[in-house]
Amino acid sequence: MTPSTVPQKKIFHPKSAQARRRIAVAVADNLLFRNLDEEQKEEVFDAMFEKFVEPGVSIITQGDDGDYFYVVDSGEFDIFVQKGSAPPAKVVTVGAGGSFGELALMYNAPRAATCTATQRSSVWALDRVTFRRMIMDNTSSKRKMYERFLREVPVLADLSDSEIAKIADVVDPLPFKDGEVIIRQGDAGDKFYILAEGAASVKQKKGDAAELELCRLHKGNYFGEIALLTDRPRAATVAAFGDCKVVCIDRPAFTRLFGPVQDILRRNIGNYKTYEYILAYGSSDDAAASSDAAPSADGDEVMRAFTGSGAAPGQVRLTSIGFSHYVEKVRWALDVAGIDYVEDPHAPGMHVPFADAVTSGRSSMTPIVSWPDGHYTHDSTAVLLELDDVYGLGWYDPDQTGDAAVTDAIVQLEDYFDDMLGGPSRSFVYAYLLAETELMREVCNNVSTAAERAVLPVAYNGILSGIRRSLRIHDEGARLAQEQIGRVFDNVEALLADGRSYLAGTTKPSAADFTFAALAYPILFPSEHESLLFARERMPAAAKPILDAFVARPAGQFALRMYAEHRFPDSYHTKRFNAAGVQQIIHKRGTYPNFAGWVYATIAASVVVAGGWALKTWLNW
Numbered sequence: 001m002t003p004s005t006v007p008q009k010k011i012f013h014p015k016s017a018q019a020r021r022r023i024a025v026a027v028a029d030n031l032l033f034r035n036l037d038e039e040q041k042e043e044v045f046d047a048m049f050e051k052f053v054e055p056g057v058s059i060i061t062q063g064d065d066g067d068y069f070y071v072v073d074s075g076e077f078d079i080f081v082q083k084g085s086a087p088p089a090k091v092v093t094v095g096a097g098g099s100f101g102e103l104a105l106m107y108n109a110p111r112a113a114t115c116t117a118t119q120r121s122s123v124w125a126l127d128r129v130t131f132r133r134m135i136m137d138n139t140s141s142k143r144k145m146y147e148r149f150l151r152e153v154p155v156l157a158d159l160s161d162s163e164i165a166k167i168a169d170v171v172d173p174l175p176f177k178d179g180e181v182i183i184r185q186g187d188a189g190d191k192f193y194i195l196a197e198g199a200a201s202v203k204q205k206k207g208d209a210a211e212l213e214l215c216r217l218h219k220g221n222y223f224g225e226i227a228l229l230t231d232r233p234r235a236a237t238v239a240a241f242g243d244c245k246v247v248c249i250d251r252p253a254f255t256r257l258f259g260p261v262q263d264i265l266r267r268n269i270g271n272y273k274t275y276e277y278i279l280a281y282g283s284s285d286d287a288a289a290s291s292d293a294a295p296s297a298d299g300d301e302v303m304r305a306f307t308g309s310g311a312a313p314g315q316v317r318l319t320s321i322g323f324s325h326y327v328e329k330v331r332w333a334l335d336v337a338g339i340d341y342v343e344d345p346h347a348p349g350m351h352v353p354f355a356d357a358v359t360s361g362r363s364s365m366t367p368i369v370s371w372p373d374g375h376y377t378h379d380s381t382a383v384l385l386e387l388d389d390v391y392g393l394g395w396y397d398p399d400q401t402g403d404a405a406v407t408d409a410i411v412q413l414e415d416y417f418d419d420m421l422g423g424p425s426r427s428f429v430y431a432y433l434l435a436e437t438e439l440m441r442e443v444c445n446n447v448s449t450a451a452e453r454a455v456l457p458v459a460y461n462g463i464l465s466g467i468r469r470s471l472r473i474h475d476e477g478a479r480l481a482q483e484q485i486g487r488v489f490d491n492v493e494a495l496l497a498d499g500r501s502y503l504a505g506t507t508k509p510s511a512a513d514f515t516f517a518a519l520a521y522p523i524l525f526p527s528e529h530e531s532l533l534f535a536r537e538r539m540p541a542a543a544k545p546i547l548d549a550f551v552a553r554p555a556g557q558f559a560l561r562m563y564a565e566h567r568f569p570d571s572y573h574t575k576r577f578n579a580a581g582v583q584q585i586i587h588k589r590g591t592y593p594n595f596a597g598w599v600y601a602t603i604a605a606s607v608v609v610a611g612g613w614a615l616k617t618w619l620n621w
Ligand SMILES: N[C@@H](CCC(=O)N[C@@H](CS)C(=O)NCC(=O)O)C(=O)O
Pocket: 284, 285, 321, 324, 325, 326, 364, 365, 366, 367, 378, 379, 380, 381, 418, 426
């Protein structure tokens, strides 16, 4: 006989009908009781007994053996966990309807926390034997069912089998009908969700502007953690897109069970603005718009020598990853503003020492603009705002109406494109380009200095795998990126549907229009920019029909019109990117000795010499 078939004496604690009703209310929302049918519930209620706990008394003490499982009937308990020699830290408060104590019973482990009443409280206690027989046996088949699904959720990838099993025991998918709201922007949040089946749509509304769909979630994507981890209200509304099922984990279970992944979730919040974004594209936009203090004057001199910039003192300098579309947005802005600047373009990866030198190690993210007075600005939106402010360009109020709602709409659209188009368009083009080794090499060469080109053969594979890893470029990512670009195009077309000339309804282009067009350039390949990347025709055959479809869409045509009509205005006197391409920038350099070239050449030479020496030594052995 297996243990579960051994007949066991039922435990019975007599209680009034009113007491049974109180238990039923207390466990109504408790996930552990969800799988019990009425008869099983009655048996569990029979076995429960009431216990009163005075304030300050611990009903469970960390490290003790587990004897009972408790459901709180009234009052409140603080749960404390002590790690190592640190003092116990309060992790959560459990009130009426909440429960604790199951882990030690389920896993025959010592108590993992101390539960102390904060006021006179009462609990319903259930003994270990009944708990294991009634609740655990019932959850084990469910556990098997969910373990496989949870194993496929990327953010849980680092959890051990037993941690996954614990989560599987307390989850239960809830069905939602098409359009039904799962969480609502602005509400307080006390649950965390993982999409188990179907899809959901994430929408956000800022100020008076219309609600925008940010992205769609699919099986395995998670949401709701921001409100749980930060106590902020829900940042967006998530609604079922078609019928769907979501696994829902409440705050106490989240706090107890998600300990090992909470740091990952917390870290992700700072890096992404939507849930799918981080899953699909990795984190790219950690930098808040900032305009930081300049390095010291000495540091600036060293930096200028190091970067080998052709920029004369007092000239505006753009440090870039040459083919970055965020850089293109800033370049466009500088051109429209008619500013004479010099660009230091680099291949990805190669840019890091240069970005570090300009920002004194504060950021490796490009574009970075260094201004004549010595300060620098990174983040494309910060640059546009600064240019607009200093030169009165009117990008945030092109019609000079002074209408704050128009400015708000422009800022919101610019943010939206930065967050929702920039990452996907980059992921999409990289997903195809990284497989085209020669084409990619050519593109990197185009934006490298002569010295960088010298080390490129050694560094090239590292650059490619660095891009692949940091941006999580993979086939599934390309598909999600394509979908996301499609949604941004849908939203742009919805705006253009009333026949307006520009996205914010202005009569002249605004920052929103430049941003959309520039961030769409890697999928549209406007002919004005063939020299920077290359002509669309050279993209791999598999990507071409997708790109052609984007070009043919009204949103694609709008961006191409922006390029044709506004990319090179009269203010753009020196056309840097003509048929001769980016080389022109490189040839414009040279006012300062190119120390970077020497640094790279020395590194390359050392690598070759050290490699030769190591080989020789090894062969001699
Ligand atoms: N929000 C930023 C995004 C800039 C960005 O993602 N830059 C990428 C190139 S497309 C970069 O420099 N990545 C290199 C790095 O992070 O080290 C902006 O608008 O400037």
